[in-house]
Amino acid sequence: MLTRLLRVALTGLAITAVSSAPALAQQKTSIKIGFVTFLSGPASGPFGVPAKLAAEGIVESLNAGKGPAPYQIKGIGGLPVELVVIDEAGGATKQVSEYRTLVQRQDVDVVIGYIGSGDCLAIAPVAEELKKLTVFFDCGTPRIFEEGSYKYVFRTRPHATMDAVAATMYLLDNRPAVKRVSGINQNYAYGQDSWNDFEATIKAMKPGVEIVTSQMPKFGAGQYGSEISALIASNPDVIHSSLWGGDLEAFMLQAQPRDIFKKSQLVLVAGEPYLHRLPGKIPDGTIVGARGTNGVFAPDSALKRWLVATYKAKSGGLDPNYPAYSVAQAILGVKAAWEKAAAKKIGSATPMGAAKNVKEEMEKAYAPPTQEEVIAAFERNVFDSPSGKVHMNLGKGHQAVMGTAYGSTRFENGVVKVGSIKYYDADRVTPPEGVSSLDWIKSGFKRTK
Amino acid sequence: MRIDRNSIAVVLVGVVLLALGPVLPSWAVSLLNVALCYGTVVLGMMLLMRTGIVSFGHGLYYCLGAYAAGLLDHFGKMPDMLLMVGAGAVTAGLVAAVLGLLLAKYRDIFFAMLSLAFSMILYGLLVKTASLGSTDGFNVAAKTVGGIVIAEDSVRIVVYSLAVVFATLSAFLLHQYLASHQGRLAGAIKDNELRVEYMGASVKAAVHRNYVISAVLAGIGGALMAVNIGHIDPEMTYWPQSGEFVFVAILSGTGSVFAPLGGALVFEAIRSFAYEYSPNTWQMVLGITMLLVMIFLPGGLWSLFTRKRGA
Amino acid sequence: MSQFIAVLVDGIVYSSWLFIIAVGLTLIYGVMKILNIAHGSLYALGAFTSVTLCTMWFSGGHDAMGSYAMLLLAAVLVGLVAGPVIERGLLQFMYGKDEVVLVLVTYALFLILEDLIKLVWGVDPLFITGPNGESPYSLLGNFEVAGLTYPNYNLVLVGVAAATGGALAWALAKTRSGKLLLAVIHDREISAALGINVGRTYFVTFTIGAMLAGVGGALTAPTVSVVTGMGAEVIVLAFAVVVIGGLGSLPGAALGALIVGLVRAAAVHYFPEVELFSIYFVMAVVLILRPKGLFSGAEVRKI
Incomplete structure (x- = not known):
């Protein structure tokens, strides 16, 4: 058995050695x-x-x-x-x-x-x-x-830092009276970062806001009934969400019939790819971004x-x-x-x-x-x-x-349009070289070290 | 210490693999490296399977081993590969010693499910820990071996060689253990626990011991993998990872300590080529391979060797 | 107080959903001793089929209420097509093998089905919507409890869960085939010796189990965006429910679903931080206290 094992091993090695012999140097084509x-x-x-x-x-x-x-x-x-x-x-x-x-x-x-x-x-x-x-x-x-x-x-x-910073600026420009803030984000690194950046930014830009609830459903959870109830019960002015893909669509399908968006302003930092997919399911006035001046913002x-x-x-x-x-x-x-x-x-x-x-x-x-x-x-x-x-x-x-942009949605003739677009220069929404994003937000968005 | 043909063969294979390191193309070395880390974990799965139990949560120890190694680098600032692998083994072993007290009473699907629950709790904890990068994890690098600084251009070969040493040493020791009096209890427990008790041996102690050994092997494999890949994340303790270990163990067969190492290599090779040549249907390729093995080679790939020997 | 009521309502709705998903799993395990990972794929298959059928129904310009019939049809189709194909084509050759091998057979099947679904339906998330945005989810209107609005569709989930559980319990206890099934569950060899056609029992059980997975998927489809990989997310959840209740036990699945549902709802409302592992924590605690789950039969000792 030992010899057979060795033979198999050697054959395998011979094959790999032959197949990996360097090709003759060629002109790049x-x-x-x-x-x-x-x-x-x-x-x-x-x-x-x-x-x-x-x-x-x-x-x-x-x-x-x-x-x-x-x-x-x-x-x-x-x-x-x-x-x-x-x-x-x-x-x-x-x-x-x-x-x-x-x-x-x-x-x-x-x-x-x-x-x-x-x-x-x-x-x-x-x-x-x-x-x-x-x-x-x-x-x-x-x-x-x-x-x-x-x-x-x-x-x-x-x-991704600029997503949260620009979203907050846009939100405060449009609804300066915001007081009660909530969020629903997926429980993984991006969702957590997105929420932490947003929470830090809005606290820095508007001291005195209250975080009423932060829901962190599992990635791919699909069922958001309880989370939506908890959001409604906390009576927020704003709902921040970095949900994307099937999770975002499921959340919108389940939330929309429950009248939650009549009272609360929805902010979708990564909402742009879904506008054409969810006509009629995205409430008018939803703040959406595209992680840069992409798509409708280009x-x-x-x-x-x-x-x-x-x-x-x-x-x-x-x-x-x-x-x-x-x-x-x-x-x-x-x-x-x-x-x-x-x-x-x-x-x-x-x-x-x-x-x-x-x-x-x-x-x-x-x-x-x-x-x-x-x-x-x-x-x-x-x-x-x-x-x-x-x-x-x-x-x-x-x-x-790069700079980024945010806008608000409007449902018109069967399609979702984005209006009131505001552009934000890179300098206003990105930390300078050598400063970590969260430190920069907490420092009050200083341009120099 | 028992010097039989298989012990010699393990040592020989180790020596051959070491000698091949500098000769083989670098992609083959990294494939072998991953297979060796994997194979070490699967050695532990094999021991459990011989005892008649299957863990659907061995990712727990694989992940603990990797994080122990990673934390030593990240916070301990002691990026020594021997220390990292040692830390992985010890951490996994200690946790297994505690959880094993509980798990040793369980069998079959309940053992599998309770170990799954534990691994998923670790997953939840790690996902919640932002300081460790949540689901993104963090990068790990070994910079010294036993205090000697690794030259930058020889990192790959050093990491590979140590993986060979640890994997073959694990296989060698496991082979010794399986041939020992206590190791032989595993098969007896699988066949009939009551008879083992009547013979005067403690089933619970044996199961506990084998569980801890398998966890240590998984911890070593995890630490090796962390150093090899250079990055760790909670995915290592997510259930599909644990499922993959069971899959490779079944694919390999439990006939010999060579089976897990060889099976891991076959699995890695299939997966890698499926990713490359069938990017849209690699899962299907794996699934079909698995079915074919289970239907035509119920004893795993290893039975290809034993069958011929019998003929 | 109103928050407590919200926890109850959310918990019961979620439990119903869990029960519908888990009941087929526990049935198949109880009879065939197969912990069927491919249950997740059958669930996904039910959801994808529903989207296709409902979309066809809506584009045919039919009355929106008919979409409920399409959901049902999708579940039946999955049961009657996928169930027999898998049982006759694959599983029947595997009976008698080790439980763990059987789990892995279904795991392999799961991998294959995941890619098959992807090949047929693509990777884009899909959801059910009519020409004017109708969906079976919102057609039935809303109800209000404790100041919270809920779609009446949630009541459908609760109703289907209760009806499924009730019907299965009745069939097992009162009908001839049910009693024969119980005999097979208790001892396959003796049942076969007494002349029960065990092969046929398995065939029927797996088909019903597949249909129940399909029902789960079909009823979920209107509430979510149907996406590849949805089966994987659900299967571990269903395992947890079934293991907590006791594998193969019908009342166990119901109680397991209720516990998991309520614990999760409570976590979301009171401690959103721990929602992620609340379910596995419950599973570990239950298994530590009751090693074989809440409802488990006595085991025969093999000497």
């Missing part, structure tokens, strides 16, 4: 992007799959050279882009293994992905260890660059129209929601950095896409920039996205900063 997003589980419907559709649509359009200015160069830097899509489900432990697989077995050039904050926290040090350019497109926790400092990791969307531009058209073609006519905007931002961020580095290499100081010769140069006689050059170009870069200009200003140039 494409850029391989590992794309990680939820394809199963509760986050797949509202975030994961829209993100995947957006990524596929954007990549097809860019490969065909159909991107609007300043992104007309084919693919990324003239090379066609290839996507390897992986499911984000299964928790951080499995995601770290899968990340290693993507980088080491699939040999991708860059990894774009991760919606779950826990996954991002876990992946960041591994990206650093494997020295692989990795761009987080959606996760929100401020902890990533507040607790760590990374060379290979970038996040092209702003972190200012009109050629890039926005391009994303909307691309996404509609891919999704069968739906408008892109904020995860789709986040994906666009990540892919375009990589493209902008890569091409900036490539242009520098070609020896032209002209900005990207402006001069025709750079474009042609890049598309034919191709010398791809090294990863180090791309990273150098990515740090503190400023690039255009469908949501507006993105500044990679925080986290030593690795964390994006």
Whole structure:
């Protein structure tokens, strides 16, 4: 038996050794992007799959050279882009293994992905260890660059603190008399952070408010009857909620017939993707945000129209929601950095896409920039996205900063519209470099240390 | 100490794995590393199954081991890999020694369910603890081994080698234990507890002892996994994780201490390739594999070896 | 006082929901000794089928009240299609194996069904709504207790739970097939020796159990957004209920559901902080005090 065991082991090893023999060095003919997003589980419907559709649509359009200015160069830097899509489900432990697989077995050039904050926290040090350019497109926790400092990791969307800060500003502008505040948030890291930020912000901005109840149902609970009763019984002026996905929809379906929103103002910090899904179930005057100037809040531009058209073609006519905007931002961020580095290499100081010769140069006689050059170009870069200009200003140039917006809903002719939109500059809603979010809120939103 | 063919084989496999570390492609090393951490936990599951009990809550000890290691790094500022694994083993063992007093009276589905309840209570507590990152968890890194600083470019190979050492040492010791007088009681208890009592042995003490051993193994596996992955979160004690351990144990079979380690490797490989090549239906791939094994190999993958030997 | 009444009402409504979900699980365990993890998938299947049928009904322009018939039809369909397919196609080859192996067989089935559901219905959350926003949840109007408004649909849940429990208890105690079933529960081998067709009993039991899971899903569908993974969330909850009450016991499932429901409602109203693990805490306490749950039969000693 012992010999058989050894024989099996050796055969297995021989196979792995052969299959992993390094391929002959070749001219680079494409850029391989590992794309990680939820394809199963509760986050797949509202975030994961829209993100995947957006990524596929954007990549097809860019490969065909159909991107609007300043992104007309084919693919990324003239090379066609290839996507390897992986499911984000299964928790951080499995995601770290899968990340290693993507980088080491699939040999991708860059990894774009991760919606779950826990996954991002876990992946960041591994990206650093494997020295692989990795761009987080959606996760929100401020902890990533507040607790760590990374060379290979970038996040092209702003972190989640601004959701609570801007929501409070908007709320107090519209209902200055608010006194009794309540919340219903899922009992996991994002829900807890969202509530803690909101509670700290409203206490700092309007001393004397009373927190009447904070409900924390389990993630995916589905049944909110008792929570809704408790909310009604506490008679709040405001209900804050960061619920999303099936949980938010279940809560709205169960709460709406119970007259709770006649007395209480509802604030949905992540409500934007559900407006078209719940017509008639979202009470008029609900305050909604989209975690940045995404979706309905995105200012009109050629890039926005391009994303909307691309996404509609891919999704069968739906408008892109904020995860789709986040994906666009990540892919375009990589493209902008890569091409900036490539242009520098070609020896032209002209900005990207402006001069025709750079474009042609890049598309034919191709010398791809090294990863180090791309990273150098990515740090503190400023690039255009469908949501507006993105500044990679925080986290030593690795964390994006953008303004955000909030608005109120209105049900009209069978669709939910968002009106009274207010925009908030990044400076007003984001802590400065080196200050943790909660400290910044408690300090009274100081701009300097 | 009993030196038989299997003991020698365990040592040999360990040596071969150690030698392979620097040779294999890095993805294969990380696959093996995860499988070794997993396999160590499943060794404990095997011991329980041989005793005739199944825990649906062994994620509790896996998670405790990982958090003990993580806290040593995070708050204790003692990121020594040997200390971390030791802390994982001790914490898991102590908690099991207490809970075991209660659980040793339970059998079958009730044992499974009560252990599930305990693991879910830990889950609830961790989710509530914002200072430990709630569901997001926190990052863990080992920086020294026995006081010697690990060079930055050799972290992977050191972590892997220690996983090999701990996993094979666990397998070796467990094999010794199973061959000992007390270890052999496990099978007897599974067959008929009353007869064991009539023979003058305490079933309760034996079950308690085996439970603690299996928890220590899970704690070691958890601590190894924490260092290997570099991140821990409460998902480690959520019920599907515990279910996965039972799954791998059944997949492996309980015939030998090689079974859990090999089974864990097969499981990791299937899962990893399913994620990669069938991202939309990887759960189905796992489910079908599991059914096929249970239908055609009721003794687990290990029966492939024993069957041939018998022929 | 009014808060106490709210706890009672919320608790009873939640208990009814729990009972409907858990009763099929305890029935299958009682007869077949299978702790059926795939119960969660059958529940999800019931919910998804309801959404499809109700959507078809509404888009056909029929009277909104007919959507209740669609919910019922969905549950029956799940029972009559999925139940026999799973029992004949898979489980019948597994009888006699270890209880734990059977749990894992259903776990494998659960994984397969989760992906199947995803392939059929996609990953978008779905909910039932008519052309003018009608839903079986709000069609029946509201009632008021202690200053709180509740949809009358909650009364439907309570009614269905009571009727299901009552009907099962009556069938077991008073009908011929019920008595035969009790004999099988008590001793399968002797029953077979006495000429009871055990295979058929299993087949019927599993079909009824699957139908009850389908009822749970169908009745839940109008109140939530039906989403992949909903089965996984429910199954552990149902386990807790069934284990607290005593596996395989009908009154046990009822009492277990009531305890869990009331404890959870009380936690939400008075101590929202501990809601997350209140259920597992109750489960641990009950099992520590009564190792086999609240209602458990005497065990035969094997020498």
